[in-house]
Amino acid sequence: MPKGVVYLVRTEVVPDREAEWDHWHREVHVPEVLAERGFRHARRLRLVDGEETHRYWTVYDLESAEALQSYRQSPAAMRLAAQHDQKFGKAADLRRTTFEVLDDLRAPVAPSEAAVVGDDVHILLRPATTADEPAVLALLELQFEGGSPPTGFTEAQARASYRQFLGDPDAGLFLAETGGRVIGFAAATTYPTMRFGRRGHVEDLVVEEKFRTKGVGHRLLEYVERWARREGVTHLSTVIGLHREASRSFLTREGFSDASLTLRKRLGSGLVPPV
Ligand SMILES: CC(C)(COP(=O)(O)OP(=O)(O)OC[C@H]1O[C@@H](n2cnc3c(N)ncnc32)[C@H](O)[C@@H]1OP(=O)(O)O)[C@@H](O)C(=O)NCCC(=O)NCCS
Known part of the structure; x- marks a missing residue:
């Protein structure tokens, strides 16, 4: 803007x-x-x-x-x-x-937190900044089905969306780093509903392969949940491909249930999400 x-x-x-x-x-x-x-x-x-x-x-x-x-x-x-x-x-x-107006600077949407996971891996959880863009976009590629980007995906569009995320008061972009290296990130948004109050949606949650099964994903999700509660969110949702068994068991362990079905309709010529 x-x-x-x-x-x-x-x-x-x-x-x-x-x-x-x-x-x-x-x-x-x-x-x-x-x-x-x-x-x-x-x-x-x-x-x-x-x-x-x-x-x-x-x-x-x-x-x-x-x-x-x-x-x-x-x-x-x-x-x-x-x-x-x-x-x-x-x-x-x-x-x-x-x-x-020279600059529009916001306070971070959440305080940073330190944690120790797995076999003594010290991580820092914090909101992402503009400087984290290359590292987060590199991790985003791990979300691509079969390693290929969705049809129509461009880096320029991903960069623009990244900045939009940082500037949107209803969005949160958080990451986990160790020794200054970004090893995971989560992107979430909140929105109002008339029946259930404010709801939250986790759009992306990714941990670098080398650092998986140590508890980084768990800590990131907890961090997102704390932010969401502060934002007044009553329910958190996420969407994964039906075939993603590992992610599904992770999410089940984290307290997510698959009681509802997400239906989707494509509008215009937007990108085709893989799931
Ligand atoms: C899903 C994902 C984010 C999980 O990240 P992660 O850092 O591996 O998550 P955790 O380590 O907290 O938990 C993963 C597993 O490791 C195990 N684990 C957790 N802490 C552990 C520890 N300290 N030592 C060993 N294992 C541990 C858990 O039991 C869990 O097993 P489960 O999935 O069978 O329940 C990661 O696998 C990923 O990036 N996947 C690709 C993207 C994706 O599918 N995201 C889906 C959500 S939108």
Whole structure:
């Protein structure tokens, strides 16, 4: 997603109109601004500490500088500014500034954890970062049926999906490493359901062959489960090929049951999953 721009509106309101302004601004004004083209998100802030002339800040996140420019020249922007002026006039002082977004950095979705598995293999479980992309994509190839990628698979698409995973608040990409080497990863997503609350799905879980049957898969899955619980997930699911007997017994031991049947329909010209 493009980084976009931040449009900051700082406001100082006279104390006897503050409650009225706050209500109107939250319920009427900001929702109207957000309905305009190019706006993605807004945060309303009130100063609690520190030196600042204007105590109310509205931080708008927009797609691009062009989107902001065309909004500011639009009849809608003029109408909204006029409304503000009409209602509050001299009771509110506004300052408008624009910022270019340099980076969007998120806190990791889970804390890292150390564990010892098998015959004294020290592993670290942690969320993946952009730097792990080559190692994770190399492991992903172990998921290919018969060693061949699904029809239509391209590395460029896999790289793009990797970055999408990292930027998606409803997705988790986790890995196990030993001595700085990535030896397994798990990719999971969460989604809302009306009947069962939030559900989770493990899309990929792979351990490098050399490190299998030591408990790495178990630790990775436990790590995913802890993340999923924190996200409010009530059920976790995964899909494996019917012929994958080893993976099936692993998942059964991990508490997964095969009580339901997954049916699938292909839409458009998307890739054909092997299972
Ligand atoms: C499925 C998979 C992730 C399991 O990873 P793993 O690291 O071997 O998993 P574990 O070591 O925790 O458990 C695997 C087996 O080793 C055994 N094991 C676990 N800890 C062990 C230990 N310390 N010493 C010896 N054996 C151990 C378990 O009994 C288990 O046996 P089971 O499958 O018969 O129940 C791995 O085999 C894999 O990458 N497969 C290909 C991808 C795949 O099919 N993924 C499916 C899920 S989407």
